[in-house]
Amino acid sequence: MLKASLTLVLILTTMLAQAAAPEPIFITSPDGAVRVSVSVTDQGKPSYSVAYKDTELLRPSSLGLQLADADLSKGLKLTSAGKSAPVTDSYTLTNDKRAACHYQANRREITFSGSQGRTLSVVFQVSNDGVAFRYVLGGKSKEKQRILGEKTTFKLPAAAKGWLHPHAVAQTGWSNTQPSYEEYYKMGIAAGTPSSLGQGWSFPALFQAAGHWVLLTEAGMDRSYCGTHLAHLSPDGEYSIAFAQEREGTTPTAPVAPESTLPWNTPWRVLVVGPTLGTIVESTLTTDLSAPTKIKDTAFIKPGKASWSWALLKDEATVYDVQKNFIDYAADMKWKYCLIDALWDKQIGYDKMTELATYARSKNVDLLVWYNSNGSWNKAPQTPINVLFEPASRKKEFARLQQMGIKGVKIDFFGGDGQSMMNYYQDLLEDAAQAKLLVNFHGTTIPRGWTRTYPHLMTMEAVRGFEFLTFDQANADQEPTHCAVLPFTRNAVGPMDFTPMCFSEIPGQKRVTTNGFELALSVLFQSGIQHYVEVPEGMKKQPSFVVDFVRNLPPSWDDVKFLDGFPGEYAVVARKANNKWYVAGINGTPTDRTITLDLSKLGATKGGTLITDGTTNRDFNTRRFTGTALTLPVKARGGFVLELN
Known part of the structure; x- marks a missing residue:
């Protein structure tokens, strides 16, 4: 009798443990090499881990969101795990690392329920070159919901090393132009090292982990989220997501942290993974996971090379005669473009710029011109200034450029990664497409797959470039x-x-x-448009074969x-x-x-x-x-x- 009772207790204990902590859910890549395991602890905390074949690349790492009115990171129950289904996509890119892109992955949606009837779904897509996941908040709402923070973490293996870009403190640097992703990488540092500027690490973040490589970034950025980065502290190699800083909006009251009506899909968290660096260099995951373009007329989108005076000759060279010489230089080198940088509106003027554009066309060269992005977020004085932020002014200016024969704009000195700033980027891109203008963002955030969604986005700086x-x-x-x-x-x-x-x-x-x-x-x-530093006099000194x-x-x-x-x-x-x-x-x-x-x-x-x-x-x-x-x-x-x- 006692033995039977003990057996019954053991069975009930096992059943309760299984109910509290279900078996892990697996999603694998089409070739079977990349595997994600999703689990829930008996405290209701969801987590995931990533392996490449038999090598663990991420130890169990946290999942979840902190909403303004609900904590969807603990006390959750697994309510459904959809079947794994194949995802395929083929598309072309005009100005990225590969023209014809093909994406294959296995997709699985896992749903958790929390208190007050709130649910959280996590969609995983696992491809041969990596892992992507995003959160889905279902339902419908007229009022905007707010996310106060992500509980997403990436826990690297012990002894992992990182090649990491320090994220700058907002409103610091020259004329308050940070963060602009223009720091030097810390190379080969131990995972878990606190960030050198106290604000965390920017995406993309590269790690060498257990003899393999992992690149962390994000993709699929729409208007409903802010840009994110890795937080300052990462104890035991566990990195967490940090939102944009308070002063990274377009105005003091504009949204910085994410807010949106329901339903709501967050951007993809992306891990490019593989045994060699070739996977990192060759992967197109950021565009694979981003929205296809809605731009129907793409005939104006033409990648190319450009002459550019500013790097070596600076502001003093933005004058008519010098720029005419650089147009001739571009023509001689068979380059498509000449970029005329800051102060052209003051030192050349609109009428003479129209004249230069006409001259350039006669040489089979097109002009690109510089603009200051800023509204109130920085103090950079270079002109043209205060003409792009307000929608009516921007559309009028873009229409004027189109009439002048200008083919593209370089827009500089952005104010960070807040949600309102992400919207401003996309406002600029959409209005530029209407005016058939190519776009180059400087003093900017990183690409997050936008070259697929907005193929006229030719390039972005987000690097400590040659000018430094x-x-x-x-x-x-x-x-x-x-x-x-x-x-x-x-x-x-x-x-x-x-x-x-x-x-x-x-x-x-x-x-x-x-x-x-x-x-x-x-x-x-x-780069979709490659702006060369070398000036005409320097090029003339090089051997003909160069x-x-x-x-x-x-x-x-x-x-x-x-x-x-x-x-x-x-x-x-x-x-x-x-x-x-x-x-x-x-x-x-x-x-x-x-x-x-x-x-x-x-x-x-x-x-x-x-x-x-x-x-x-x-x-x-x-x-x-x-x-x-x-x-x-x-x-x-x-x-x-x-x-x-």
């Missing part, structure tokens, strides 16, 4: 290692307006990179392949256009390096043309090569390019 090299020697000294981390971080999530390639000396600074390094950046970095290489570079790329590299040390990337591969490599270290390339990864090749550094750091060599195996000595802070047959 002209400000002081410390920045010039850091160019090599900084450039060697960017293909694995910032440029891995979308077009990046670093503004590369300078063969000339920098006024007042000593450039520490070789000319081969600078030439390699023309291919290594991807000039011809730059002149004949394609305006956009069809595909990308990672060949070799390590973040902050060196990088070798191949890009394809018109059935031809171009390979670029840089050595970011202060010591010479030998790189061996297996070009068979790029398919059949008969060899090609190689351009390397010459006997000094300011000249070049070129030669033909055959075969698919190539061993190259690369100078300290040097580089090379290959053009394959």
Whole structure:
């Protein structure tokens, strides 16, 4: 009798434990390599973990939202777990790392119920190159709901290392223009290290975890959310989501934290994962997970190269005669565009700009012009100013530019990642599309898949670009290692307006990179419009084979392949256009390096043309090569390019 009673108690205890903590729910990638496990603790706290084959890449990490009127991160019950279903998508991109994109994933929606009848669904999509999930708040409401915080975390394995970008404090920096994603990456630091600026770490965040690679970012940003980043503290390598700071709205009273009516889908939390860095460099997950474009007339969207005076010549060069010379320069180099930067409205004027646009068209060149974005969020004085924030003024200005024959705008000095600022970005993009204007955002947030939704968004800065090299020697000294981390971080999530390639000396600074390094950046970095730093006088001094290489570079790329590299040390990337591969490599270290390339990864090749550094750091060599195996000595802070047959 006693034995039977003990058996009954054991059975009841087991049943209660199973009821309190259901069996994990699994979602796997189509190839079976990536696996997500979702569980609920007996306290009702949902969590997930991520593995690649047998390797754990994320330890159990938290899920949930803190609403203004409900905590949907604990006390939850699993109410349903839909069946895993395949998701497929094919689309084209005009100005990103790959033209023809194909997405395959397995999708599963898991729903939890909380107090007061509130429910929270989490949709997971697991592809061969990563994991994405988003929260769904169902129902309908006329009044806006508010999310006070996400409980989402990413708990890296012990001994993981990070290549992380410090997130800046809002309203700091020059003329209160931070955060603008223009810091140097902290490289190879221990996971869990507090952020150096006290505000957390920006997306994208790269980690080396258990011999594999993980890139964290977000995608699918619409008007209902703010941009987020990783919080300042991450004990035991567990990183949490931080919202935009209080002063990152378009006005003091404009929304910063997320608010929306129901139903409500949050942006995707994205983890690009794989055993090699090739997965990170080649993945298109951020655009795979973003909304297709609604722009029907895309004939005006033309990627290309641009001449640009400001980097080396600064504000004083924004005058009629100099810009006419840069138009001639673009025409000679067969580049599509010439960018005329700040103060054009004062130092050239609208009438003379119309004249320049007409002259440029006669040379088969189109003009891009600069604008200050700001309403009240910063103190940057450069003009044109205070014409884009108000809708009526913006639409009038864009219509005027279209009538003048201007083809695009560079808009600078944004105010952060608040929800209202995310809406302002999209207001600008939608109105620019109506006026058939291309867009370049500077002093800006990161791309979050917008190049798919808004294909006329040609590029975004969100990087400590070349202009900083002209400000002081410390920045010039850091160019090599900084450039060697960017293909694995910032440029891995979308077009990046670093503004590369300078063969000339920098006024007042000593450039520490070789000319081969600078030439390699023309291919290594991807941007829908690539604005080159080099000026006409400097280009004339280069050998004809270098000039011809730059002149004949394609305006956009069809595909990308990672060949070799390590973040902050060196990088070798191949890009394809018109059935031809171009390979670029840089050595970011202060010591010479030998790189061996297996070009068979790029398919059949008969060899090609190689351009390397010459006997000094300011000249070049070129030669033909055959075969698919190539061993190259690369100078300290040097580089090379290959053009394959």
